[in-house]
Amino acid sequence: MRIKVNKSACTGCRLCLQICTIYHFDEINPRKAALRIEAKFPEPGTFKPVVCTQCGKCAEACPEGAINEKGGIYYVDKEKCTGCWECIKACPFDVMFVHEDVPYPIKCDYCWKCTEVCNTGALVRVD
């Protein structure tokens, strides 16, 4: 189970970022999304979506035991989280995020919404 990334297909439209925040925060705010797009312009002119692989490094780093695995997906326990951001530092792909409105790290939970709106095949659900 993973999100397969075809980086050359990404167009930087950010629909994935929008839908992510709509489903997780009931808001439109790409800065609260749990994935990111790396854009390198003017040269070489590339987009690269970067998504969580559920590698569990965040859980290993969490001193509070606030990030736990269930069915292959790591979830943040908002009650237990103290906002120390050790997980953010530990994430090898920089896909755990901090936003000043949110007292806990923003993390992907494989809801697949991003793969549903992506029209170019840049993000594909693999079960």
Place this chain on the structure above:
Amino acid sequence: MHGFAGQTIRINLKTKKINKSRLPEDLAREWLGARGMVAKILYDEVPRDADPLGPKNKLIIAPGVLTGTFVAAGSKCGFGAISPATNGHADSSVGGHLGPELKFAGYDLIVFEDISPEPVFLYIEDDKIELRSAEHLWGKGSIDTESQLKDELGEDFEIATIGPAGENGVVFSCITHDFGRNAGRCGVGAVMGSKRIKAIAVKGTKSLPVHDLKSLTKQTEAIIQRTKSHPNMAPWQKYGTALFVGWSNEQAVFPAKNFQSSYYEDWQTIDGEKLVEECVITDKACFGCWMNCGKYSKAKTKHGDIYIEGPEYETIALIGGSCAMTSIHDVTYANYLCDNLGMDTISGGSVVAFAMECYEKGIITKDDLEGRELRWGNIDDFEYVLRKIAYKEGIGKILAKGTKGAAEELGQNSIKFAMQQKGLESSGYESRWAPSMLLSFMTADIGAHHNRSWSITVDLELGRDKIKEKAPVVIYLQHIRPLYDMLSICRLFWGELDVNPEEYVESLNYVTGWNTTEEELMRISEKVWNLTRAHYIQRNGGPGRNHDIPPARYYEEEIPSGPAKGKRLTLEQINLMLDEYYAGRGWDNKGNPTAEILEDLGLDHVVEDLKKIGQLGEPLPNGIPKVRGYKLKPRAM
């Protein structure tokens, strides 16, 4: 208030005073935003005798109500000012990510007043707004400036810049964003340069308030799934607007050699197929758009590789066809040069094409070109002239005034082939065999730009030679298309993928909590149209008809080649179209708005303003038409 971010900023560049205030909801509802808000502010606040490049003009940045929301391509950001090219109201929009970012920072409107004593750029990071020094950026290219500011501030800033042309007051300077997207038309970049604003850099981290996000999401998700399989989706994704080069040529509306012909023999050297095959390195979409018509390209040049978003159809038409280029790499490089020097590719291409024809006819000679030549299709000659224009040197000093201003100075009847209207160069549709398209250009409020009404398919549907009964469709298109500029979203989902106006109304109501209708929105659009028309007449004198007659090439010369060989319009036919158009709008036969139409649209104050200068339309014997405009939308494919 929902949909809008809620705040406006007024910046006096001379005193450096920055005022923030709430956006009043009644104002937002009445004028919607972007083009609508721009029209009102310019009309109310800029003195009629203000120099477009002087301190009394204002530069407005206005994303619209749907910008940044979860709708199809809610990406646009409007710019507005009195145009140095037309001396009238101007609004020009850019896609990409700037508009949404401004909304996420909390702003719907920025108004710049007066002139900064030294170069500055506007820095916005949510509530933090600063004018920062741009001394180190002044003189640099648009693309180079964006790149440098991203290095200095961070990749996550959205940036709009001007190039040397904007700094130097070239009247067709643009504002560039996202490495090749432009608010291209009417010289808004020159106004920005006159105020000594080099760039705008924005980062926003706030959420956008939406009235009914659940319903909006459900609606847009359904539209996404529906349009994914639309037959137009795949070709648009692959070629973008360049898709239409071959089609346009086949229909005999593609400009060749400064609109001498409507058919370009060498079209296959510069069409969409060639572009994708040789130059495109990635597809690039605006915010929230799943059609990704943007093509990011790499071109081979003798100076090395260059990177730029484009060229789009219009660029290929005006630089490729109109300057008779035969290499897609040359067109792409010319696109890059226009962008980095800070000039609109439509007007820039058209001005160089005009100069090439002047050279062909001996109106411009080697003496004007430091002994050089100016040959059709020659990229070195193109680059030479373009650089001269950007820095207003030599022949560039004259050409920097645009085709109209240059023709007035060069004389020798060159005005006949200065392919513009009201001072704005025509977009890429040669219209001698497309009368409704010509009428669209003739009557467009900002000058000859296709975004107001694109009606080639109307001519195809109703008959290429037919003159009558097309004006009402042009009027309809002049209301519906600019409406998308007021909502500040891309109109291509309507035009190409059959997302209906009713669906946009539904989205708007979900976003705002209003209970508006298509009829109400179309009336706002018609009101704005009448306001910008009245504004133009007040600044440039009347009667309005004087400004609506096209260049003589359209009625004096027959098309010399291609499927439309031998076609032209007569001046009588052109005037007949105007008669029908004015009557259909509730204007008098001189092309001046009447009191009855202005009052009907709630523009009572404009009646007095036109009366004062003796340009209020005479009352129509049978009153104004109850229904103005006829809804017709044939598609190209």
